[in-house]
Amino acid sequence: MNISAASKAAGLPVKTVRYYADIGLVEAPWRSTAGYRTYDDAAVRKLVFVRRSRAFGFSIEGCRELLGLYQDQDRTSSEVKRIASKRLEEIEEKQRELQSLHDELAHLVTSCRGDHMPDCPIIDYLG
Amino acid sequence: MNISAASKAAGLPVKTVRYYADIGLVEAPWRSTAGYRTYDDAAVRKLVFVRRSRAFGFSIEGCRELLGLYQDQDRTSSEVKRIASKRLEEIEEKQRELQSLHDELAHLVTSCRGDHMPDCPIIDYLG
DNA sequence: CCTTGACCTTCCAGTTACTGGAGAGATTAA
DNA sequence: TTAATCTCTCCAGTAACTGGAAGGTCAAGG
Numbered sequence: 001m002n003i004s005a006a007s008k009a010a011g012l013p014v015k016t017v018r019y020y021a022d023i024g025l026v027e028a029p030w031r032s033t034a035g036y037r038t039y040d041d042a043a044v045r046k047l048v049f050v051r052r053s054r055a056f057g058f059s060i061e062g063c064r065e066l067l068g069l070y071q072d073q074d075r076t077s078s079e080v081k082r083i084a085s086k087r088l089e090e091i092e093e094k095q096r097e098l099q100s101l102h103d104e105l106a107h108l109v110t111s112c113r114g115d116h117m118p119d120c121p122i123i124d125y126l127g
Numbered sequence: 128m129n130i131s132a133a134s135k136a137a138g139l140p141v142k143t144v145r146y147y148a149d150i151g152l153v154e155a156p157w158r159s160t161a162g163y164r165t166y167d168d169a170a171v172r173k174l175v176f177v178r179r180s181r182a183f184g185f186s187i188e189g190c191r192e193l194l195g196l197y198q199d200q201d202r203t204s205s206e207v208k209r210i211a212s213k214r215l216e217e218i219e220e221k222q223r224e225l226q227s228l229h230d231e232l233a234h235l236v237t238s239c240r241g242d243h244m245p246d247c248p249i250i251d252y253l254g
Numbered sequence: 255c256c257t258t259g260a261c262c263t264t265c266c267a268g269t270t271a272c273t274g275g276a277g278a279g280a281t282t283a284a
Numbered sequence: 285t286t287a288a289t290c291t292c293t294c295c296a297g298t299a300a301c302t303g304g305a306a307g308g309t310c311a312a313g314g
Contacts, residue, residue, distance in 0.1 A: 004262085014262095016301065034262075034308075034310085035264095036262055037263090049253050053253055056231075060300070072245075073245060074245065075250075076244065076245065077245065078242060080239065081236060084239070088233060098218055101218055102219065105183055105211060105215050108211060114208035114209075115204055117203065118200060118203065118204065119204060120202075120208070126179045127176050130290090130291075131291085142272070143272065145291095146271075159280095161279080163290085163291060
C-alpha cells in the first residue's frame with residue numbers, strides 16, 4: 001500500500017501520515033526500491049489508533065505511550081486506565097474553565113443592548 | 128514607566144508586553160533616550176484590556192479588533208456585541224465537543240476494570 | 255517510444271502566541 | 285568602581301501539522 005492508499009484507509013491526510021512517520025510515531029514498515037513508503041494492514045491499524053486517540057485530545061506523546069501499550073502483550077489495563085483517567089480529568093478541568101468563561105461572557109452579552117450607541121458593558125468590563 | 132513596571136501593573140509578563148509591542152497590538156507610547164520602552168497609564172489600560180480579552184479566549188486579531196472599538200468613540204455597542212456573541216458561540220461549540228468527548232471517554236474509563244490483565248475496552252475502542 | 259498526469263520524495267517555511275536565552279548596552283545602589 | 289539589575293535586539297523553540305517548491309517514479313494512452 002502506498003501512502004495515499006494508507007492515508008485513505010486510516011482516514012488521515014497524506015501529509016499527516018508522513019509527519020507521523022517522520023517523528024517516529026507510526027513508521028512505514030517498508031520502502032519500495034524507489035523509496036516510496038509502503039504500509040501494511042498492521043501499520044494502518046496503528047494510524048487509525050492514533051487518529052482515534054488524537055480525537056480524544058491525547059497529545060502526540062500521549063499517543064506514543066498508548067500505542068506502546070496497544071502493542072504490548074504484557075500491558076495491564078490499569079496502565080491504560082490511568083492514562084485515560086488523566087485525560088478525562090484534563091477534559092473536566094477544561095470544561096470547568098469553559099463553563100465559567102461561558103457564564104461570564106453570556107452575562108455580558110445579555111446585558112449589552114447592541115444598539116447604535118457606544119455604551120457597552122462588555123467594553124466596560126474589559127477596560 | 129519602564130517595561131517591568133508596566134508589566135506588573137498590567138499583570139502580564141515582560142516578554143509578552145514586548146511581544147504585543149512588536150506585533151503592533153499595544154506599542155509603548157515613547158522610548159527613553161537609551162531606547163527603553165516607556166509606558167503611561169493609558170497604555171497600561173490597553174494592556175489590561177488585552178489581558179482580559181485574551182482570558183476570554185479572543186485571538187490576538189480579535190483583541191486587535193476589540194481594542195480598536197475600545198478606543199473608538201464612534202463605536203456602536205452592536206459591533207461589540209456581535210464580536211462577543213461570535214466568541215460565545217465558539218465557546219458553546221467547544222463545550223459541546225468536550226461534552227461528547229467526556230461522555231465517551233468516561234464511559235470507557237468506567238468500563239475498564241483497571242487490573243493487572245491486558246484486556247481493556249479503552250484499547251479495544253481505539254484499535 | 256514518448257508524453258502526460260498522477261503520484262511520490264525531501265526540504266523549507268508558516269501557523270499561534272508566546273517563551274527562553276545569548277550578547278550587549280544602561281542604570282542604580284553600595 | 286563594581287556588582288546587580290534592568291533593558292535592548294535577535295534567534296530559536298514550542299505543538300501538530302499544513303502548504304508549497306523542486307524533482308524523481310510510474311502507469312496509461314497515442
